[in-house]
Every structure is written in structure tokens, then in C-alpha cells.
Amino acid sequence: VSEPLAPQQGPEIPEDIAEAPPTTVAARFDVMQRAGGILVPVITGIVAFLIGGVVIAATGHNPAQAYWDIVKGAGFNWLAHPWDTDIAHTAPYNFSQTLLQTTTLILCGLAVAFAFRCGLFNIGGNGQYLVGLICANWIGVSFVNMAKPAHILLGILVAAAAGAAWAGIAGFLKATVGAHEVITTIMLNWIAYWLGNYVFQQGGPLQAPKNVPLDIPISADVAHSAQLPVFWGIPALQGLHIGFFIAIGMLVVFWIVLNRTTLGYEVRAVGYNPAAAAYGGIRVRTNYLRAMAISGAFAGLAGGIDMLGYLHHFGTIDVQATSIGFLGIAVALLGRNTAVGVGLAALLFGGLVYGTTHGLQSGVIDPSLAGHLTEIIQGLVVLFVGADVLILAVWNTRRKVRRRAQPAAQPATETTS
Amino acid sequence: MSTYYAGNIERIRHSRLFEPKSIGVLGILLGVLAFWLAVPPITGRTIIWSLLVGILGALCGLIAVTRGERRVGWGAIAAAIIGIGLAELATRSSTGHLNQVWSASLIAQMLVFATPLTFGAIGGMFSERSGVVNIGLEGMMLMGAFWGIWGADKFGSWVWGLVVAAAAGGLLALVHAFFAIHLRADQIVGGTAVNFLALGITGYFFVQLYHGNNIPTGVSQIPDLHLTSDSNHSFFGNSFGSLNYMIWAAILLVPISYIVMFKTPIGLRIRACGEHPRAADTVGINVYLIRYCSVVLSGVLAALGGAFLTVGYLNTFNENVTAGRGFIALAALIFGNWRPFGAFGAALLFGLSTALAFRLPTYSDNAATLFQALPYVLTLIAVAGVIGRTIPPAAVGRPYKKQ
Numbered sequence: 001v002s003e004p005l006a007p008q009q010g011p012e013i014p015e016d017i018a019e020a021p022p023t024t025v026a027a028r029f030d031v032m033q034r035a036g037g038i039l040v041p042v043i044t045g046i047v048a049f050l051i052g053g054v055v056i057a058a059t060g061h062n063p064a065q066a067y068w069d070i071v072k073g074a075g076f077n078w079l080a081h082p083w084d085t086d087i088a089h090t091a092p093y094n095f096s097q098t099l100l101q102t103t104t105l106i107l108c109g110l111a112v113a114f115a116f117r118c119g120l121f122n123i124g125g126n127g128q129y130l131v132g133l134i135c136a137n138w139i140g141v142s143f144v145n146m147a148k149p150a151h152i153l154l155g156i157l158v159a160a161a162a163g164a165a166w167a168g169i170a171g172f173l174k175a176t177v178g179a180h181e182v183i184t185t186i187m188l189n190w191i192a193y194w195l196g197n198y199v200f201q202q203g204g205p206l207q208a209p210k211n212v213p214l215d216i217p218i219s220a221d222v223a224h225s226a227q228l229p230v231f232w233g234i235p236a237l238q239g240l241h242i243g244f245f246i247a248i249g250m251l252v253v254f255w256i257v258l259n260r261t262t263l264g265y266e267v268r269a270v271g272y273n274p275a276a277a278a279y280g281g282i283r284v285r286t287n288y289l290r291a292m293a294i295s296g297a298f299a300g301l302a303g304g305i306d307m308l309g310y311l312h313h314f315g316t317i318d319v320q321a322t323s324i325g326f327l328g329i330a331v332a333l334l335g336r337n338t339a340v341g342v343g344l345a346a347l348l349f350g351g352l353v354y355g356t357t358h359g360l361q362s363g364v365i366d367p368s369l370a371g372h373l374t375e376i377i378q379g380l381v382v383l384f385v386g387a388d389v390l391i392l393a394v395w396n397t398r399r400k401v402r403r404r405a406q407p408a409a410q411p412a413t414e415t416t417s
Numbered sequence: 418m419s420t421y422y423a424g425n426i427e428r429i430r431h432s433r434l435f436e437p438k439s440i441g442v443l444g445i446l447l448g449v450l451a452f453w454l455a456v457p458p459i460t461g462r463t464i465i466w467s468l469l470v471g472i473l474g475a476l477c478g479l480i481a482v483t484r485g486e487r488r489v490g491w492g493a494i495a496a497a498i499i500g501i502g503l504a505e506l507a508t509r510s511s512t513g514h515l516n517q518v519w520s521a522s523l524i525a526q527m528l529v530f531a532t533p534l535t536f537g538a539i540g541g542m543f544s545e546r547s548g549v550v551n552i553g554l555e556g557m558m559l560m561g562a563f564w565g566i567w568g569a570d571k572f573g574s575w576v577w578g579l580v581v582a583a584a585a586g587g588l589l590a591l592v593h594a595f596f597a598i599h600l601r602a603d604q605i606v607g608g609t610a611v612n613f614l615a616l617g618i619t620g621y622f623f624v625q626l627y628h629g630n631n632i633p634t635g636v637s638q639i640p641d642l643h644l645t646s647d648s649n650h651s652f653f654g655n656s657f658g659s660l661n662y663m664i665w666a667a668i669l670l671v672p673i674s675y676i677v678m679f680k681t682p683i684g685l686r687i688r689a690c691g692e693h694p695r696a697a698d699t700v701g702i703n704v705y706l707i708r709y710c711s712v713v714l715s716g717v718l719a720a721l722g723g724a725f726l727t728v729g730y731l732n733t734f735n736e737n738v739t740a741g742r743g744f745i746a747l748a749a750l751i752f753g754n755w756r757p758f759g760a761f762g763a764a765l766l767f768g769l770s771t772a773l774a775f776r777l778p779t780y781s782d783n784a785a786t787l788f789q790a791l792p793y794v795l796t797l798i799a800v801a802g803v804i805g806r807t808i809p810p811a812a813v814g815r816p817y818k819k820q
Contacts, residue, residue, distance in 0.1 A: 059625050121605055169797075179800040182552065182605050183751060187793040187800075190741050194790035203783055329609060369624045375617030379610045386606035387596050 041334050041341065041385070045348065048380035052373055061365050069362035070370060074098045074355030087233040094359045096232050096240040100310060101324075102350030104129075106247040107302035108328025109346050110254050111163075111295045113337040115181075117258060118291035119271040120174070124167060124185025126325025127192035128296045131166045132159035132303025133314060134199055137206055140222025140308055151225040156246075156304045163300015164293040166192065171292025175285035181292065189325075196319035208313070218315035228309040243305035248343075250298065255339035257294075267291050299325060327353070330378045333385040352377065437490070441481030444493025447474030451500035455507040467504035471497045514780065523772055524656040528664050529730060531761075531768030533558065533739075535667040536722025537746025538753065538760035539674050540715035544590075545755060546678065547711035548691040548812045549597050552608030553589070554719045555743025556615030560585040561720025563619040566636060566727040566734050567626065575637040578728045579721060586720020587713045589615060594712035598705055601816035612743075620736050631733050639663055639729035663725040670718075675757040687711055691810035694817040704817050719743065748796035755809060767792040 053063035071077060075094025078084070087093040108125050115122035139155040146154065166188060173179035199206040201217045208220035233239025258264035269277040270287045278284045302325075307314065331349055335341030356370035365373075451471035455464070478493025537554050544551040561582035568581025593611045596602040641659045678684040686707055689697035694704045726742070727734050745767050752766075753759025770791040777785035 055621065059621075123609060173797075173801050177801055183747075183800050184797060186552075186744055187748065187797045190744060190793040191790045191797070193741070194786060194793075197789075198783060198786040201783070201786060204786075326613070330613070333606070366624070369621060372617045372620035372624065375613055375620060377617075379613030379615075379617055381610075382606060382613060383592075383596060383602075383610035386610060387600040387602040 041336060041345075044381060044384045045334060047384060048377045051380055052377045055376060056365065056373070061369075066362065066365040066370070069360060069364060070352070070355040070373075072355075073359035073361065074351030075359065076351055076355075085232065087237065087239070093233070093237075094354065097238065097359060098347075098351045098354045099232075099240050099244055100238065100350075101353045102346045103244045103247040103309070104302050104306055104324055105327055105331050105346035105350050105353075106343060107250060107298050107305070108325050109331030109335060109342040110250060110328075110339075111167075111297075111299035111302070111325075112328045112332035113335065113342055114254065114258075114267075114298060115167075115291055115295040116332060116337045117271045118267045118287060119274060120171075120181050120288065120291060120295070122167060122170075122185055122292065122295050122299075123182055123326075123329065124170060124188050124296075125299045125328040126322060127185070127189035128163040128166045128299035129303040129306075129325040130192040130196050130319065130322060132163040132300030133307045133311070134196060134206070134303075135159050135162040135300075136304035136307035137219050137222060137314055140226035140312075141206065141220045144223045144225070146225055148225045151223070152228060152308060155222070155226050155308050156301065159304025159307070160297040160301040163303065164297040166300070167296020168289065168293040171289040171296075174292065175289045181288075193319065196314075196322075197316050200314055200316045200319060216315060216317070219313045221312045222308060226308050227312065228305070238310045241305075241309035243309040246301070246305060250301070251339045251343050254298075254342075258339075263290070299328070324353070327378060330381045334381050349374075349378070437481045437484035437486040440477050440484075441486045441489030441493045444474040444477030444481060445489070445496045447471070447477060448493060448496025448498075448500040450474075451497060452503045452507070455504035464501075464505055464508050467501055467508075471501035471504070474500065510780070522656070523769075523776070525660060526772040526775070527765060527769040528660060528668075529768070530771040531764040532661075532664050532667040532729075533722035533726050533742050534746045534749050534764035534767055535670065535761055536725070537719045537743055538749040538764055539670055539757060540718030540722070541747055541750045542674065542678070542715075542755055542757060542760060543687065543711045543718070544715035545750065545813050546691045546810055547687045547708045548694060548810060548815065548817070549594065549708055549712050550604040550608060550814045551590075551593070551712065551715055552605055552747070553593050553611030553615075553743075554715070554746050555739060555741065556608075556612040557586040557589050557716040557719040558723035558726075558743040558746070559615045559619050559737065559739045560589050560716075561723030562727045562738050563623060563723075563734055565720070565724030566732075567622075569638075569728050570633065570636045573637055575639045575728050578637065579639075579724050582720045582724035582728075583717045586716040586718075586723070588716075590713045590716020590719075591709075593716070594709050597712070597816065598708050601818065604814050604816070616737060623734060623736060627734075634732075636728070636732060638732050639725065661725070661729045663721070663729045667722075667725075671757050671761040678757065688810070690817075691812055694812055694815075695820075698817075698819065705819070708817075719746070722746070745792050748792055751809075752796055752799045766795070 049067070053067065056063040056066050072091070073094060075091050075096070075098050078091035078095040081091075085092050087096060108129060111125045111128065112122050136155045136159040139158050140151070143151060143154065167185070170179075170181045170184040170188060173184050174181045198204055200219050201207065204217070206219045208218055227235070228241040228243050230239035230241050256264075258268060266277070266282045266287050267290070269280065269282055270284050270291075274284050277287075311318075327349055331342055331345040334348070335343070335345035352374045356374050357367050360367040360370055362370070447470050451467040451474060454467045454470065474497035475494050478490045478495075478497060480490075481487075481493060482490030484490075537558055540557075541551050541554050564585035565578045565582030567578075569575045569578030572578070572581075589611055592614075593607055596607045596610075597604045639662055641661050642665055643659050644657060676684075678687065686697065686702050689700075689702060690704050690707045690711075697707075698704050722742075723739055727738060731738070746764070749763035749767055750760050752763035753761070770788060774785050774788040774791075777788055
């Protein structure tokens, strides 16, 4: 993203201004990936959690106990005895709820990651998620007489299309007039926010008709024919729905599209170096639009699956509290924009989201307090991952040490290489 | 003799008054006037005068466009059309409704909403003019909002509240500056991180220090400056009579920052770092120092804007109280083309739209909610280049490495 905000048709930028060698985010991450592999994200995560622990300790709570309670709140202790799938027990139930959050985070993370691979920074995941959610609610409430699989399919597809269209606005502006996607997606986020407030408020188009005496603006529930089947737990208790498998499937789709198709090749080429890609005959502008639309489709899908899977209804207060789309940024960055990485990072943050809020039962730290710990850790992760120079410095010293050690051990290989 | 007169006429023709840009600005003002004629205190209950003035404004815009000032010219034409349209709506609605929505206190309220935006946008200007993108304005504003009211509560004086707010915002900006300048991290990713951090830190300490309840009442508040007696209900008295000190500070900040940025050596250095850091470095300017100072200053200013929100206006704090105002400030900065007066104008426009959104429920609840999205839509249109191009500093977002 090391390019000027907003259009680039201004004065020509002198060559020597940019000193950082790789220009796009994708190229930088490629360097990082080669530099540290899986080690770097793990260290990043550990450092972020350690600083979070310092904050907990500084405010007079026991950090070790707090983190252990969060682990239990997330249900990760269930992994020690996975044969117990009875959701009446705390650990399996919490873990199913963590997977519910993971489902959303995988898709939101993929949305950010796909744009990153094309050299674009999609901050608008939250807006695209909201738009998908609104559309899924509309479809789920309206077409009551449809058959079950068709209704679900329609809802999910419309949600994904809405997300794609919403991000597509940013992609279109980037492709045609060069408007910086960070600015446009931020603005689209807030437009979606007020759109959500509008459709769910009293008198809004999606406001439940019989809800007037309740005075809390909330939408109607989606019809039973549109609700995703639950395979672990019971629907009344927010069981884990088959959207989880859709998310896992999308991880595979993401990997195949990026690594095994022409489209993915072009997207990655533009991500590494737009000028070189254009020289090689790849249409850069088309790829910006395409990448943003696909990216938005992932986030819209997340909104649709959440709505049809376990939310079923939504209100203005929920719109104002929605921030899971932003977590996608941390998930993608920590997961190094790869399919496997995003899956693992989504599991970590999914656990963090549920384990610090609803799942947390702790005498040490209150859920209202711990919930903000997630935001602090999220911020730290994004901050450290952005600082690739730090990581490169570590990598370079490691290489220097290795080089110094090499000639002494095998002087013969020096001449051949 | 004749040459003397010709020279004089030449001089008049070439004076700034007849530049196409001035004509375009006149057109914009006429467009605003066209609307102004239809609302209180004038309330001309006829469209004719507005129509005439609006057409005059559009003509000015047309002249400006044909003479090459496209940005201002199209702006004038748009202002004229919108002015006439709004004037038509105003003449159709009842006088009672109009008086409710368009009272003199609207200006006061517009200034209240524009103040945090102005602080944020001017702060962002310093940072971005020096070459560091500041997406983190929202977070710095939020830090100022929380630590400002905490300081006012803890030390019993709003002055201390502002000091603590400035320190908190500056500290967060320092983190951003360190990652952006020394570690050469991606500035947009860093700014995003700063926003998350601020959200987490303020939320965490709000629960820790106040148990998530409201701030106790009676916290020292920034006082108002009473220019007129309270019984004075003239238009001027209602608009400017009792404004908060911070509002006047924001209004003063605009010309001061203009002078600093465009008329002093310091400003020249800041701009040089944002346009061509290598050249600046060559002539002996310490690029890192300038950038650090600018980013920290931007954090301090944004935090003061946030502090006004809690200590000066709401007198309480909620989680995420800024609710996107930092992003609107960023939008105002872009909308105002990275210039103080432009940013202030955009802040006033966005402030007005927020103030109107609070009054529009008189007409329709639904429209009022959608109206809140107006600043974002306008910015989207502005960056799309419909009304001319916004041109950021050339080196903004590019890390600089000393050689």
C-alpha cells in the first residue's frame, strides 16, 4: 500500500522517493514469508499476548489465571478430550461457539487476504459483511414459500453478490480514476453502517411488523426454510451450522483460485508488481476490479452465512456493535494471506472473541474487561505484522551468522555458489 | 495617455477579482445564497429570488469552467443546482417546520459538530503534509476523548483534562510515528492498528476505572465564552453568543495552521519532507525529526478534538464515543485538498450535515438516518474526481530511508 492516497494522476513521483525495496503489500509479505516462515507469526502472536498480559497485570489482575480462563472460555480445553461432544457440558459447548466465530472470521480474513494478494488493502470488510447480512435478512424474511435448499442458496448467493458489489464500487473507482481503495472502502464502511441503521430502525424497510410495542428496533426472523441446518448442538442454543463447512470449503477455493488458475496467477502478478504485470500483458485495472469483487464476495458471504446460520434477526444496536469484519484484517495479516494461515488465525481469534466475552467465567477478569483485551491484542498483532523491517532485520542477522559459519564448515561450496 | 489607461485596465483585468477561480468561488457563494434566501431569518416564501440568484451562480460557474477552472466551476454549478433545489423544498415546507430545523442555533450546533472534525483534519494535514499517512486519527481522537475526561475528573480541572488528552494522543501518535518512520512499516496498516489499539485501551480502562458505568456527573467542563448577554436572542447572539472556548480555538487554529504551513520556514520544511524527502535531506533538513514532530502534533490536535467531545460537549464518555468522527476528519482533509481552509470548509459542511441530521426527524426519521451518511458519500464522490482532482502530497505513505 506504499503508494499515495487517492488518485495518482498528480505530479509525477520521482523514482528515488520510495526507498523501501518491495512496493506492494503482497511483495512485502512474500519477502517476509521467505524470511521467517511460520516462526514469525507465532512470535508476533506470542509478543502481542505477552503485552496484553502486562496490561492485565498492571491493572491488578493475575494474567496467567486470566489467560487460562479465556482458554477455557473458548473451549480449547475440549481438545484434550474430544470424544465428549455433549453440548450440555461447558467445554464442548464453548468450543462449538468458538467454531461459530471462526466460521465468520475465516471468510472475513479471506476477504482481506485476497485483496492483499492483489496489492490492495480492503479495510471495508465490515461494510461488505453488513451489506451481505442485510441482504440475507431481506431474502430470508421475504420469500417464505420457497423450498429449503433453494431458499438457503438464494440467500447466500445474494449476500455474496451484495458484498461483491459493495467492494466492487471501490474496485471500480480504483480501476477507473485511481481512487485509493483504503479511502473508498473506509467511506463505504460507514455508508453501510448508516444503511444498516436505516433498514433496521423503527419504520425502516426490514423492521419487524409486529414489533412496535417492544420499542427496540429489530428485524423479523428469517423463515425456517432459509435457516442453515445445525449439525452440532441445537438451533435454539446457537448450534454450529453447516456454514462452517462452507467456510472450510472457501479456504480450499481460495487456495485453488490463487495457485492453480489463470485468474489467481494474474492477481498475484499484479500484487507483486503492477508495472511488471502490465508489461507482461496482464490487464491491471481489470484485476483490481476483479480482486475487489471477489474479496467483497467473501465478506458478503460471511454476513449471509451468519444471518441464515445463527443470528436469524438483527437490530440497529447489533449494527452499531458489529466489528467482526475489522478482525478479518488481523486474521489475514497473522495468517500471512495464505489459506492455511487464515484458517489457523481465524481459530485463534474466534477463540479470543468468544473466550473473552460470552464464554468467559472467571473470578479474575470480568468479561466486559476481557472483551477489550481482544481489541488490544488485535491492534498489537496488526501493528507488529506491519513492521516487517523488524522481522527482516532479525532475518538478516540470522543470515549473516549463517554465512559466517558456512565458510568455516564447508569451504568447497563457496566457489560453486 | 491612452497607454496609461490601457495599462490600468489591463491591471484591473488581471487583478485577482477577475481570475476565473474568484468567479467560480463567487458562483459557489451565490449558490449558497440562493438557498439562504428561502430559510429563516429571511424566509422569502417564493422561489423566484432563489432561482435568479442560483442561475447567476451557475453562470459564474460556467464562466469559470470555460476559462479552465473546472474544479471550482463545476462546484459552483453544483452548488447553484443544489441551492435552488433545497430552496424549492424549503418554500414548500411549512414555516413552523422550517423555524424548527433552520433556527439560528443551527449555526452554533454546526460549529459544535465541526470542531472535533477541524482539530482532526488540521492534525491530519500536518502528518500527511510531512509524508506520513494518518489513518489513526480516529484512534487518537478516541484516546483524547477518554483520557481527557479522565484527567478532568482526576485532577478536577478541564485544563488538566486537555493536557492529559494531548499527552495520550501524542503518545499514541508517537507509536504510529515510530513504526512508520523508524521501522518503515506500512503506514496504513500501522494506522489501522493504532485505531484498534485505541479502541481496546480506552474500552479496557473505561471498564477498569469506571466499571463501564457513566463518568460521574459534575466533572469540570470547558466553559463557554459569553460574548453577549444571555437575554440577547438576536441572530448573532444565538449563533455566536455563547460558544465553547474550544470552538473558538478551532476557528483560530485554521489561519494559524495556514500561516505556519505556507508562510514560515517550518511549514516549508514539513511540505518538503512530504513532497521530496531526499531533496529535503540533501539541503540539511532532518526528515525524521520533522516527520516525528508532525505526526505527534497531529495526534495532539486530534486528541484535543476528542477531548472537546467529552469534556466540552457531552460531559460523559461511552465506549467508542467518537463513532467515526476521526474518519470524517480524514474525509474533510481529503475533501479540502490537504489545505487548512479547505479542510475547515469541509468540516463545516460535514458539521452542518450532522446538525441537520439531528433536526430532520421533524420531517422524516428514515431520511434523517440516511442523511448521516452524507459526509461519506460526498468524500466518495470527491475522491472519485467528479469535482476536480484531489492531489495528495507526492511522498505521502512512502517510508524514507537515510542514505
